[in-house]
Every structure is written in C-alpha cells, then in structure tokens.
Amino acid sequence: xxxxxxxxxxxxxxxxxxxxxxxxxxxxxxxxxxxxxxxxxxxxxxxxxxxxxxxxxxxxxxxxxxxxxxxxxxxxxxxxxxxxxxxxxxxxxxxxxxxxxxxxxxxxxxxxxx
Amino acid sequence: xxxxxxxxxxxxxxxxxxxxxxxxxxxxxxxxxxxxxxxxxxxxxxxxxxxxxxxxxxxxxxxxxxxxxxxxxxxxxxxxxxxxxxxxxxxxxxxxxxxxxxxxxxxxxxx
Numbered sequence: 001x002x003x004x005x006x007x008x009x010x011x012x013x014x015x016x017x018x019x020x021x022x023x024x025x026x027x028x029x030x031x032x033x034x035x036x037x038x039x040x041x042x043x044x045x046x047x048x049x050x051x052x053x054x055x056x057x058x059x060x061x062x063x064x065x066x067x068x069x070x071x072x073x074x075x076x077x078x079x080x081x082x083x084x085x086x087x088x089x090x091x092x093x094x095x096x097x098x099x100x101x102x103x104x105x106x107x108x109x110x111x112x113x114x
Numbered sequence: 115x116x117x118x119x120x121x122x123x124x125x126x127x128x129x130x131x132x133x134x135x136x137x138x139x140x141x142x143x144x145x146x147x148x149x150x151x152x153x154x155x156x157x158x159x160x161x162x163x164x165x166x167x168x169x170x171x172x173x174x175x176x177x178x179x180x181x182x183x184x185x186x187x188x189x190x191x192x193x194x195x196x197x198x199x200x201x202x203x204x205x206x207x208x209x210x211x212x213x214x215x216x217x218x219x220x221x222x223x224x225x
Contacts, residue, residue, distance in 0.1 A: 004156075032212050043118070043205055043216035044157065089156050093212055099170045100145055100209055104156030 003027045004092050006105035014113050019077040021108050023090030026071065031095030034102070035064060035075045038087045047088075048075070052095075080112045116140060120206050120217035127196055127224055134192045135220045139208030146189050147214065148181055149205040150174065157205055163189060196224045 005024045013019045023033075031052040036044035050057040050064045050073065057064050063076045077084055090105040119138040127133050139146050144165050149157035160179070162170045165186035175181075178196075183189040193200055201224045207214040 006156075009154075034213075036216075041123075041218075041221065043120075043207075043218045046213060046215065049213070091156070099162050100212065100214075101147060101159040101162055101170070102149075102157070102207075102214060104158070106154065106156050 001026075002106070003030075004090055004103050004105040006088075006090055006108050008108050009106070010109040010111070012111045012113060013080050015082055016079045019075075019080045019084065019110055019112065021075040021077075021088050021090075021110065023073045023075075023105055024071060025073075025092055027092070027094060027103075028071070029094050029096040030092040030103070032093040033064070033066065033073055034091045034093075035062075036089045036091060036104075037084075038089060038107070044089055077110075080110075082112050082114050085110055085112050118206055118208055118215050118217035120204075120220050122220055123218060124221045125223070127222070129198060129224055130195055132192065132194045133196055133222065134190055135204055135206075135222075137189045137191070137206030137217060138187075139189070139206070140210070140215060141187075143208035143210050143215075144186065145209045146183055147207045147209070148189070148191050149207065149216075151203040151205060151219070152201075160191075160204075193222075196222075198224045200224050 034049040035047040038044045091102040146163040148160040151157045163183040203219045207216045
C-alpha cells in the first residue's frame with residue numbers, strides 16, 4: 001500500500017526553465033511534508049518542507065505547494081540549474097503517530113539539460 | 115563535521131555471512147532511524163530509537179536483523195545470514211523536531 005506516490009519516474013527540463021515535481025498521498029492523517037534531494041551513492045538531503053496548515057512555502061528557487069483537498073503537493077524549481085539534476089523524494093509524517101518516521105514516495109529523477 | 119555519519123560506506127559480503135553497520139547521529143538528537151532503499155524505490159522505514167529504547171520495528175525487519183543503540187548514542191544494525199535480497203542502501207537518520215537528517219548510507223552487496 002503506497003501511501004505516498006510520485007507517479008513520474010523521471011523529468012527532463014532545459015536549464016533556466018521551471019521544473020515541477022508532483023506527489024500524491026492517500027493518508028489524511030499526514031500533517032507535514034518534506035522534499036529531499038538525493039545524489040547517487042549519497043544520503044537524502046533536506047530541501048524544503050510544508051505543514052498541512054499552509055498551502056505554500058518558498059525558499060529561494062524552491063517552492064512547495066500543498067492542496068489538501070486533492071491530497072497533492074508539488075515542488076517548483078525556478079530557474080532550474082544543471083546542479084539540480086538528482087532524484088527528488090517526497091516524504092510525509094503521520095500526525096497520528098508519535099514515532100516521527102517518514103513515509104517516502106518512489107522518487108522522481110530530474111535531469112536539467114544545459 | 116557534525117552531520118550523521120555511517121560506516122562503512124560500502125560492504126560486499128558473501129551470502130550467509132553476518133554484517134554490521136554503524137551510525138553516529140547528530141549528538142543532540144535523541145531520535146534515530148534506520149531505513150532501507152532499493153533501486154527505484156524510496157527509503158523504507160526499518161526501525162526507530164528514542165534514546166536507547168527501540169520503540170518501533172517494521173515488518174520488513176526479519177528476525178535476521180537486529181539493531182541496538184547502547185547508551186543512546188551511536189547505533190548498530192546487524193544482519194545475520196545475509197541473503198541476496200538484503201542487497202540495498204541502508205540509511206540512518208537522526209531528527210530534531212520534524213526534520214530528519216540522513217547519513218550517506220551503507221551500500222550492501224550480497225554475492
């Protein structure tokens with residue numbers, strides 16, 4: 001039962017353009033969401049997060065949007081740079097659990113072409 | 115470097131052998147997690163420690179797997195009688211509030 005889904009395994013964009021990575025979830029108890037970036041042979045690195053009480057959070061070139069009614073969030077990267085090429089994971093915390101474990105999506109591989 | 119540290123980075127072992135991985139979390143974090151990632155998938159939760167207490171274990175953690183966190187500091191993950199299906203990246207994370215920081219992982223290859 002995949003509670004966090006990233007339905008696009010890969011995405012390719014041109015340098016300078018916008019990258020939009022999507023994530024859907026099924027569990028209405030999820031109350032905090034994070035995006036992680038992962039390079040090959042390295043651990044995930046935190047990018048940006050959003051609480052379920054907000055619908056937008058922005059940090060520099062990265063913006064995360066949350067649509068609770070649709071159980072959908074997206075990460076926008078503007079402008080995209082070749083160094084952004086990596087695997088991006090969407091992750092969620094279950095607010096009904098006190099363990100603090102993260103539920104991850106399958107990841108989307110972003111390639112930014114120069 | 116005050117981040118999460120994992121050792122070794124890579125481990126190749128023969129099927130049936132035992133392996134042990136170590137994780138040193140960020141010192142002020144009392145929560146520590148182990149995850150496993152296979153190709154094409156996101157990290158999957160294995161187990162969780164609050165200080166030295168192991169409070170949750172995933173069904174993914176078979177009886178061949180054991181984890182410890184003596185004194186609430188570093189943690190070890192041991193896999194006994196390794197199988198080829200154990201080949202994966204094993205990730206450790208420690209957290210403060212709701213932000214988890216990951217180590218660089220240990221890549222296990224069982225041949």
